[in-house]
Amino acid sequence: MDIISIPFALLAIVSVFIFYLLNPKYRTTYLIFLSCCFTACFNYYLLIYVILYSLFNYYIGLKIAVSRFRKTIFILGIIVNLSQLVILKYSYTVSNPILQIFNSNLNLSKLSEVIVPLGISFFTLQGIGYLINIKMGWEKSEKKFLNFLLYIIFYPKFLSGPIERSNHFLPQLNIIQSFNVQQVTEGLRTALFGFFKKVVIANQLCTVINNAYSDLNLYSGYTLWIVIFIQPLYLYFDFSGYTDIAIGLAKAYGIELLPNFNRPFLSENITTFWKRFHMSLSLWFNDYVFKQISFRYRRWGNYASVFAVLVTFALFGIWHGAGLNFMALGLVQGVAVIFEFFTKKKRMSIFGKIPDFYRIWLGRIFTYLFYSVALIFFFSPDFSTALSYFPKLNIFNHSPQKIIFGEFFALAILCCIVLFIADIIYSDFKENYVKLENYWTNHKFLRVAVYYAVTILILSLLSGNVSFIYQLF
Amino acid sequence: MNAMTLLLKRIFLFCSPFLLLTSIYIISDPYKIIYSYDNYNDEAIIFKNRDFVSTEMYLKNSKRFIYDSFIFGGSTAACVPPSIWEKYINTSNYIFSFDASVENIVGIWSKIKYIHKTAHPIKNALLVFDTDYSFKKFINNDPIYMKHYKIYPSSRFDFQYRFFLNFLNLKFLLTYLHYKVINRFYPYMTNVFINSYTSYDVVTNEMYAYGRINEMKEDSLKYYEKRKNLFELRSSKHLEINSQINEDQLRMLKEIKDIFVKDSTDFRILITPLFNQIAFNKKDLSILETMFGEKNVFDFSGNNEFTEKISNYYDVFHFKPYVGAEILNIVYKSSNK
Numbered sequence: 001m002d003i004i005s006i007p008f009a010l011l012a013i014v015s016v017f018i019f020y021l022l023n024p025k026y027r028t029t030y031l032i033f034l035s036c037c038f039t040a041c042f043n044y045y046l047l048i049y050v051i052l053y054s055l056f057n058y059y060i061g062l063k064i065a066v067s068r069f070r071k072t073i074f075i076l077g078i079i080v081n082l083s084q085l086v087i088l089k090y091s092y093t094v095s096n097p098i099l100q101i102f103n104s105n106l107n108l109s110k111l112s113e114v115i116v117p118l119g120i121s122f123f124t125l126q127g128i129g130y131l132i133n134i135k136m137g138w139e140k141s142e143k144k145f146l147n148f149l150l151y152i153i154f155y156p157k158f159l160s161g162p163i164e165r166s167n168h169f170l171p172q173l174n175i176i177q178s179f180n181v182q183q184v185t186e187g188l189r190t191a192l193f194g195f196f197k198k199v200v201i202a203n204q205l206c207t208v209i210n211n212a213y214s215d216l217n218l219y220s221g222y223t224l225w226i227v228i229f230i231q232p233l234y235l236y237f238d239f240s241g242y243t244d245i246a247i248g249l250a251k252a253y254g255i256e257l258l259p260n261f262n263r264p265f266l267s268e269n270i271t272t273f274w275k276r277f278h279m280s281l282s283l284w285f286n287d288y289v290f291k292q293i294s295f296r297y298r299r300w301g302n303y304a305s306v307f308a309v310l311v312t313f314a315l316f317g318i319w320h321g322a323g324l325n326f327m328a329l330g331l332v333q334g335v336a337v338i339f340e341f342f343t344k345k346k347r348m349s350i351f352g353k354i355p356d357f358y359r360i361w362l363g364r365i366f367t368y369l370f371y372s373v374a375l376i377f378f379f380s381p382d383f384s385t386a387l388s389y390f391p392k393l394n395i396f397n398h399s400p401q402k403i404i405f406g407e408f409f410a411l412a413i414l415c416c417i418v419l420f421i422a423d424i425i426y427s428d429f430k431e432n433y434v435k436l437e438n439y440w441t442n443h444k445f446l447r448v449a450v451y452y453a454v455t456i457l458i459l460s461l462l463s464g465n466v467s468f469i470y471q472l473f
Numbered sequence: 474m475n476a477m478t479l480l481l482k483r484i485f486l487f488c489s490p491f492l493l494l495t496s497i498y499i500i501s502d503p504y505k506i507i508y509s510y511d512n513y514n515d516e517a518i519i520f521k522n523r524d525f526v527s528t529e530m531y532l533k534n535s536k537r538f539i540y541d542s543f544i545f546g547g548s549t550a551a552c553v554p555p556s557i558w559e560k561y562i563n564t565s566n567y568i569f570s571f572d573a574s575v576e577n578i579v580g581i582w583s584k585i586k587y588i589h590k591t592a593h594p595i596k597n598a599l600l601v602f603d604t605d606y607s608f609k610k611f612i613n614n615d616p617i618y619m620k621h622y623k624i625y626p627s628s629r630f631d632f633q634y635r636f637f638l639n640f641l642n643l644k645f646l647l648t649y650l651h652y653k654v655i656n657r658f659y660p661y662m663t664n665v666f667i668n669s670y671t672s673y674d675v676v677t678n679e680m681y682a683y684g685r686i687n688e689m690k691e692d693s694l695k696y697y698e699k700r701k702n703l704f705e706l707r708s709s710k711h712l713e714i715n716s717q718i719n720e721d722q723l724r725m726l727k728e729i730k731d732i733f734v735k736d737s738t739d740f741r742i743l744i745t746p747l748f749n750q751i752a753f754n755k756k757d758l759s760i761l762e763t764m765f766g767e768k769n770v771f772d773f774s775g776n777n778e779f780t781e782k783i784s785n786y787y788d789v790f791h792f793k794p795y796v797g798a799e800i801l802n803i804v805y806k807s808s809n810k
Contacts, residue, residue, distance in 0.1 A: 007634070013484065020477060181476045451487065459491070460643035463616075463635065 001041040003159070003245060004198055004462070013188065016252040020179040028146050028173055031154065031253065038155035043116040050123065050153050056080065057127040058148045061141040064134045074135045078128060085124045088117040093322035119159045121319055123152050125284055130166040132288055139167040147173045154255070156246040160239070162260040162280035169255070177254030187252030192454060194244025196415075199458045202238035204412035205230050211404050213379055216389060221396045223403045224389065231375040232368065233416050236264065239278070258283075263423045268363030270336040270370060281319070285312050305341065310334045324383035332374045408461060498640050503649060504616075506636055509533070512675055518658065518666040519649075520617060522636075523548070524573035524580060528621035530678050531569055538676060541593050542568040545584060546601025547576035549745045549790055551680040553601060553797040561805040562597040562739065570678040572601075575618050577611040582725035583625040585732055594736035600729075602744045602761075603790070604753045604774045608717035685787050693784075703788055704748060711776065713752040718760050726764050733765075740765070741804050744772040746779035746796070748789040771804050 001008055015034055022030055039047040060077035064070045086094050091109040099106050130151070133139040142148045151169050212219055212227040219227075243260040250257045264277035274282045293308035300307065310331065317330020340347075351359050380386035426433045440447065502508055503519050505526070511533070513526045534540070542564045544550050555568035562568075573580050581600060588595060602608075613619050613627055616639045622629040640646060648665040652658070658666070669684030689696045697704070718726075733740050742765055744753045752775030761770045773779055785796045 005634075006638075017477065017481065179477050181480050184480060448487075452490075455491070456643065459638075459641040460646070463638035463642055 001038060003242070004195065006459075006462070009191075009195070012191070012249055012252075016184060016188075016249075019253055020177075020184075024176045027177075028144075028150055032146060032150050035150065035153040035155035035158065039153060039158065042118050045115045046118060049115050049117075051149065053084070053123070053127065054149045054152045055145070057130060057152070058142065058145050061130060061134050061148070062143075064131065065141040070135065074131060077131045081124055081128050081131070085120060088112045088115060089120050090322040122161045122163055123158070125163050125281075125319075126152060126166070129163075129284060129288060133165075133167055142166070142170055154250070156249040157257055160242045160246070162243055162246065162258045163284050164258060164280070165284075168258060172255050175254075180254070183254065184252045187248045187250070190248030190251060191245045192248070192451070192458075194241045194246075194248060195458050196241070196454050197237045197244060198241030199461050200408070200454075201412045201415050202234055202241055203461065204406050204408040205234040205237070207404055207406040208409065209234055209379060213381065213385075216385065216392055219392075219403055221393050224393055226403070228372045228376065228393075231379060232265070232372050235375065235378070236261070236277075237416070263427055265368055265420065266364055266423055266427050267367050268360055269340050269367055270333060271340050273367050273371060274333065274337070281316070285316050289315060302342075306338050309337050309341075313337070320378070325377040325380050325386045328383060328386065329374060329377035332377065336370060411457075494641070494646070495637075497650075498637060501653070503640060504636050506633065514672040514675075517670055517672065518652075518662075518668070520667055522574070522617060522619060522621075524576070524619065525621050525632075526673070527571050527573055527678055528584075528624055530673075530675070531571060532623065534569070534676060535592055539566045539593060540569040541566040541595065542597035543584075543588065543595060544568070544570045544572065544599045544601065545576070545581045546572055546599075546745075547603055547606065548572065548574055549603055549747075549792070550576070550599075550601035551682075552745070552792050552794065553599065553743070553801055554679040554794065555674075555677040556679055557794060557798050557801060558599060561801050564596055566593075566596070568597075568677055570680070572678070572680075573618075573620075575606050577606065578602075578608055578722050578725055579611045580620055580625065581607075582729055583620065585729050587624045589732045589736065595732070595738045595740075596736070598733065598738050598740040600740065600742045602742060602753075604714050604744065604747055604751055608719075608722055608757065682787070689787070697783060700788065704783055704786075705789065707748075707750050711752065712750065713775075714754050716754045716756045718757045723760070726761070730764055740769060742770045743800060743804055744770075744774050745790075746773040746777060746785075746792060746800075748780060748783070748786050750774075750776050750780045752776075768807075771800075771807075773800055 019027060019030060036047055036051075039050060057077065060073055060080075063073045064077070067073055087108050088111065091112050096108055099108065130139075130142075130148075134141050142151070147170055148166075150173065151164065151166055154164075154169075157164060208230055209227055212224065216224065240261045247257045247259070258280045260278060260280050262276040262279060264273055267273035267276050290308045290312040293311055294304045297304035297307060313330040313334030314327055315330070316333070317326045317328070320326045320329065351362070354362070376389045377383075377386045380389060425436065499507060503516070505513055505516075505521055509529065513521060513530065531540070542555075542558075542562055544553065544555065544558060550570060550572040555570050559568055571584050585595070585598075613625070614635065616635045619632055619635065620627060622632050640649075645665050648662050652662060652666070658668075662668075669682065669688070671680060671682045671684060673680055685696075732738070742761060744758070753772050758770070758772055779785055779792065779796055779800070785792050787793060
């Protein structure tokens, strides 16, 4: 089922009310039922696969807690988790070429065509995170399979996260939720805002990027520069739109999901940026990869951190896809973080002399520009296309094809600007933000008018629906 | 429980204008897809899904008339209409123009299969292909071009839902409501509505583009002057479109051929002369010729006497009926030799 659709929105709202009408002991089963239906809408085999995957990790989790061979079982669990990811997600680029080396005729990509591994990158990290937590003693293994299954398959977050932590998600299932108007309203409001971000902003920006990457040769340097500046906005509003829908719906059911974005474009450097963009993923890599590597190689001093950063970001890139372009995307971020780490004192001494306001804004603009350019590796279909993008940025003199901006591109940009100003007020002018918030709370008519405007815009632009980028992962 | 009822009431109140709109949509059925009609020519200013209209007409009429001759293709198939084609074929029954906007081979294949399964044998068939889109990758998601769910295996709900979304488009909705209330056509409405009157024969489904014919009759120079931006500049070079026919389409062509063989259909395939003079791909052409026989396939795309003159066209796709007649003359003369 398409998440950005009226049927989904209506069914989700109805399901929230049914949830609270049910006896609390049936609520987990009910959410599992909804999630199973949601998954089955995409592919029945995927549903069966996810249930088997959950069963495996649940069982391994129980065994790690009690067995004498906990290390062996843990390693087995991690190997199986990674193998299924490689087989189903990276079959074309990794498993098939490896099999060919051994003259095997086995075509694993056929398997991924049958199962259609949607959301696999997200639920695999959740499965691995759970096993590590158990192994490290950070969490007790889950005794109820249904709770664990819901942790993996919970439908609002199944396709594109946020990547939940078992020790954050599972304990919430043992709390009996009573109907709370404020919580449900807030959840639905967040979801509505998510729909707005996706339909009114991201979908309108998408046309430009899709057009440009369909054939870079057709466009001039000016156009390609515009595309560069739009890329982060598109990615952010597409992904954070989905996240808001997921977080909002979960909240309406009384479940808090981890946040995924915290005004990333107000970050003053790349290191901070990655603490505020796709937070659930970067924190996962920080806790389970970066910290483990830097701890293991702590004898190396600063080089342990450098090594850990590079490995973490390389894996971070590969998580998005097996192509060289994704690895380059990760490594470029890693190099920037290392650069910032080693030049911190120097930069402080140079930029410390500049007034705060200018220093902060210089940092924000530079961070945005850096990320914009790096995203060429994300949007390019392959590494060579990404590399070919850079020389084209200098070609201004040939008569290029005009890029299609779409009918509502200007509206989308206007919305970006309004939301960005709101973020700046929240971040830099707290007092004014409180005043605005009070004004908003005390003016019901304004609120209703804005909700109507938002809903009308969503419904009006819904016909040109485009799927989520992160649904591919 | 009270809190829940209160919230439900608030949500209901908030949604009530949208429920009203939904009711208006269901009652007025602007795209004529909810209810069944005898005549789809009413409210011609609102675009209709041509595939849906043709199919509905066929499903309804085939109970009353015996159709054994069919024209399949996109809107350019309307340039070789039943009234011209009937002179070249041998039938005592009715002809039906089973065209659809931007018709794809998927649409033609599903229609032929449906007719073969449910009706009389196809005695005569004219397949009208376009260089641009007959073999393009088909995605069944645009309301104007979506296929009728009764013939092309697809979701009825999805079909209706996409039209409903189209109705909710603010631009369409406001224009439509304005038009419904005032019942008058304003110039700004041309952005949303069709400003040229067209009607369809209720038996043969033949198109009569009265709007443009009258405009042309009034002042043909002005007609072209108004549209000079639409008639793009053409290159004098020979341009050929990339090969498009894929495995799936090959299978469909094969199935069409088998049906024609079973029904002993007298058929012709013609590739229309488009004003852009881009030629149909040679490899694809030879596939068609091998599959259906050289004597049955006629390519009028590229640089030729038909595509040379702007006066042969209403727009870059649609040529005038006399061109259609000349083309059919060539097609049937050379086949009968």
